[in-house]
Amino acid sequence: MSEAAALPPGEHPARGGDPHLAHHFSSLERQVDASRLGMWLFLSTEVLLFTGLFVGYSVYRYSFPVAFAASARTSEIWAGTLNTAVLITSSLTVALAIHFVRAGRQRAAVVCLAVTLFFALAFLGIKAIEYTAHFHEHQLPGRYYRFEGVRLPGAEMYWALYFLMTGLHGLHVLIGMTVLAVIAWRTAHGYYSAHYYLGIELAGLYWHLVDLIWIFLYPLLYLI
């Protein structure tokens, strides 16, 4: 450890002076492959984290099909649909950021990441409008459910799952925004180039996962 601190990784004469290469990898290519594999493993655990909630949704939906269908019809469908389009477009801008940095156009990549952050903010804004409407209508979990429109057993469980699933997803949006902001700042300061853009790639993978989860949440919570 002290040796590594005394000798910056890139300065090792045997490594060609690449500042991005960590001292425990023999080549940048292997380092990038290992990082990608690690990110996919992490994303798999994220998928399984959300799966717990999807299992809960499946079981309660099976038990209360009428209440779930009726409650989904009283959700803010316009907001869910608009947010789906917003997230899909933000996924496109992240993919374009990687495309541009691969082509050596860092400024265009920074613009793409900034646009992604804007879309993420828009998503959370729409979500906030939606949550406010549900609070006013008392479409709330458990014993706080007082919505007059749907008076069926199981409706309160729909809203418990709605707030848990969209809440955990919203938390991931916040984390993704933080990561993307850091990556955008580093890109703007010349840390990434066509030679090395691993950080943008991994942050992009995380953001696409946020999109992926929403692709399943949208029809299950809003449409059917």
Place this chain on the structure above:
Amino acid sequence: MTENGKHHSALPYLLVWVALLILTATTYSTGRMHLVTWALPLALTIAVAKSLLVILFFMHLWEQKGANRIVIGTSFVFVALIISLTVADVATRFPLATPADAPFGSDVPAQLDEPPPEYQHPAGKIGEPARGVPEPK
């Protein structure tokens, strides 16, 4: 670090984006029809198609090494297992297999003529000090 050294065009990303928006519109319009039987299978099929587009092209799994595909593929196998087996459990319960006031599985609450026998642990009742074990001081 580029995968095959040549420059990519941005056009595939735009095509995938358009396809995703079209699929979203399809989910929306078929979801508003409130199809009784086919609503859930159709919505899930479209969602799987959309996620495949995102994973293969936006997340570049198409051009990456096999290990990454195995990792995320295994994850989805376990997602399918845990959801299908849990729902199969709930779907196949019948009254006598379900304790009274249990939340799932039977429309008729279990009606037993006599209360179920109290569970007897070999070491003693739950909550009582176990037999043969000295009291903690």
